[in-house]
Amino acid sequence: MFPEKIADMTPEQKAEWDKLQEQARIRREYRAAGKLDEWEKKRHESPPLKKPKDPAPAEV
Amino acid sequence: MPRFESLVYSAGVPVVPGAGQLWQPWAKHWWVDANQGADGNSGKSPTKARATLDAIFDLAGTSGGLSSGDVIHMRGRFREQITTPAGLFDITMIGPSDITRHPDSHAALETYGGQKSVRWDAPASPTASTPLVKVQQQGWKFVNILFTGDEDDSVGCIQLYRDAASGDSERDASHAQIIGCRFQGGLYGIQDSGGCARVKIYNNEFLTFSVSDNDAITNVTGAGVGTVWGWEIIGNKFFANYSDIDLASTGTIIKFNDFYRVSLGVTNTIAIDMTGSTEEVVSKNWMHSDSALSSSINARFTDSASTTAYWGPNYYSDKEEYLEPAE
Numbered sequence: 001m002f003p004e005k006i007a008d009m010t011p012e013q014k015a016e017w018d019k020l021q022e023q024a025r026i027r028r029e030y031r032a033a034g035k036l037d038e039w040e041k042k043r044h045e046s047p048p049l050k051k052p053k054d055p056a057p058a059e060v
Numbered sequence: 061m062p063r064f065e066s067l068v069y070s071a072g073v074p075v076v077p078g079a080g081q082l083w084q085p086w087a088k089h090w091w092v093d094a095n096q097g098a099d100g101n102s103g104k105s106p107t108k109a110r111a112t113l114d115a116i117f118d119l120a121g122t123s124g125g126l127s128s129g130d131v132i133h134m135r136g137r138f139r140e141q142i143t144t145p146a147g148l149f150d151i152t153m154i155g156p157s158d159i160t161r162h163p164d165s166h167a168a169l170e171t172y173g174g175q176k177s178v179r180w181d182a183p184a185s186p187t188a189s190t191p192l193v194k195v196q197q198q199g200w201k202f203v204n205i206l207f208t209g210d211e212d213d214s215v216g217c218i219q220l221y222r223d224a225a226s227g228d229s230e231r232d233a234s235h236a237q238i239i240g241c242r243f244q245g246g247l248y249g250i251q252d253s254g255g256c257a258r259v260k261i262y263n264n265e266f267l268t269f270s271v272s273d274n275d276a277i278t279n280v281t282g283a284g285v286g287t288v289w290g291w292e293i294i295g296n297k298f299f300a301n302y303s304d305i306d307l308a309s310t311g312t313i314i315k316f317n318d319f320y321r322v323s324l325g326v327t328n329t330i331a332i333d334m335t336g337s338t339e340e341v342v343s344k345n346w347m348h349s350d351s352a353l354s355s356s357i358n359a360r361f362t363d364s365a366s367t368t369a370y371w372g373p374n375y376y377s378d379k380e381e382y383l384e385p386a387e
Contacts, residue, residue: 001339001368002310004257004289017287020364024281024308024336031306034272036329040359 076239076262082203083131083152090126092116094136095163096174106133113140120145134178134205137163141187141215143194146231155204160242160265162206180217182210182246191219191251195233203239209246213274216247222254224285234258234286243276244268252279252307255286262292267299270326275303281336293317298331300324308336314345321349321360328360337364342371351376351385358385 002013009017030039073081090103090110097109103116110116116132119125126132128149135156144151155178163175180192192207192215207217220233234257243249245268250261266276276298279288288309297318298304304319312334319331331347334340342363352358361384363369372382 002287002289004286004310006255006285006287020336020338021282021308027333027335028281028306031330032273036359040362043362043365 082154082201082239084129084150086129087152088127088130090116090119090130090132092132092134092138093174094134094138094178095165095170096136113138113142117142117145117148120148126151134180135163136175137165137179137181139181139183141183141190141192144196144200146196147228149197150199152201152203153205154201155206158204158240160204160206160240177206178204179206179208181208182215186210186215188212188214189247191216192246193217194219194221195236196221196231198232198235200233201237201239202241203237204241206242206244207246207249208244209248211245213245213247213271216249216251217243218250220250220252220254220256220259222252222256222284222286232256232286236260237262239263241265242267245270247274248278249276250278251275252288254280254284255288257286257289257291259291261294261296263295265297265299266301266304267297268324268326269301269303272302272329274301275306275330276301277304278306279308281308288312298328300326301328302326303330304328304332306330306333309334309340310337311339312337312341314340314342316344318346319348319360321347330362331360333362334364334369335362337369338366339368340364340366340370342369342374345374347374347376347381347385349376350378351381352378361385 002017003009027039030036073083073085075081091106092113093109094111097111099111099115101108101110103110103119131152131154133154156176159177161177163177163179169175209215209217220236222232237260238250239262242265249266249269269276289311291309291312293314295316299320300323314332321328332342363371363384373380376385
């Protein structure tokens with residue numbers, strides 16, 4: 001988990017944080033342009049953006 | 061289930077399950093009545109209520125005046141945009157009832173002692189891009205208040221602000237609690253700017269943030285010094301919003317909320333968008349729609365893609381779902 005303050009991050013955490021913020025920034029640009037559907041399509045077509053889908057637990 | 065629908069009391073202080081005491085036992089109590097108060101009053105009792113929030117905050121720093129940890133009791137309709145005083149912590153601002161109705165002007169009510177509810181509204185000619193309240197220090201609570209931004213959607217309701225200063229100059233609205241309020245319209249309901257931590261948003265209503273630049277709950281990305289760490293958004297209802305939660309954050313817990321897809325003539329576009337987040341928990345929410353939407357991606361729900369995010373179970377009208385729906 002990231003620390004509460006950006007200043008307390010390791011260089012690796014900071015790099016990951018910056019990447020996440022850039023992703024959020026870009027998505028909001030798509031939103032402002034009224035192109036959320038386009039963003040969703042790109043995201044679902046880009047394997048690095050998505051984690052593998054875990055199987056749901058068996059029903060009991 | 062933590063819907064927080066009833067209060068209990070400890071040593072005479074009301075306690076919200078999960079949020080603790082609404083104020084501290086050694087608090088001083090201040091009174092402000094927008095309809096029947098007067099700014100020349102002391103503000104020290106209901107019959108000596110001041111009329112404006114600005115006048116109440118003028119008491120901060122005066123001898124025997126408003127201090128950190130105090131309570132401000134509000135009623136009537138306020139039309140102010142304020143910034144909380146620097147250095148003032150742990151204030152509770154509370155309405156007189158958990159019924160967050162509009163305290164409209166009514167002659168008979170004035171005769172019978174004034175309004176018994178509170179609305180915090182934008183001024184008739186508001187300053188654009190300025191919230192109704194900008195919170196600058198830690199530990200503020202807002203309870204049982206109806207917030208309404210302006211009709212032009214240029215004014216948000218509560219902004220939680222954090223900057224990079226240190227010591228006495230530091231401004232940081234972490235540890236805020238917003239409980240039992242109604243947010244109805246404007247640019248946003250609650251906005252983080254700078255990365256405040258440990259914010260608790262319990263049992264509120266958010267409605268009619270209905271156009272594409274509106275959000276019920278959001279943050280400014282890339283601002284400030286914090287990671288929007290450890291927020292809890294629990295037991296809220298979201299109606300008629302274009303966007304309910306659009307939050308880039310760390311470790312946010314979103315539970316027991318209702319996200320309406322179509323209400324009051326508005327079709328929701330974003331229910332939960334965690335892009336830019338990590339390690340969020342989104343569980344046991346009611347999504348008020350089928351999981352799939354006409355064979356397309358259900359874009360109302362966007363997880364962070366963090367390998368440590370946890371989604372599910374969440375309840376759709378057709379099934380219980382884990383992770384994002386309709387992938």
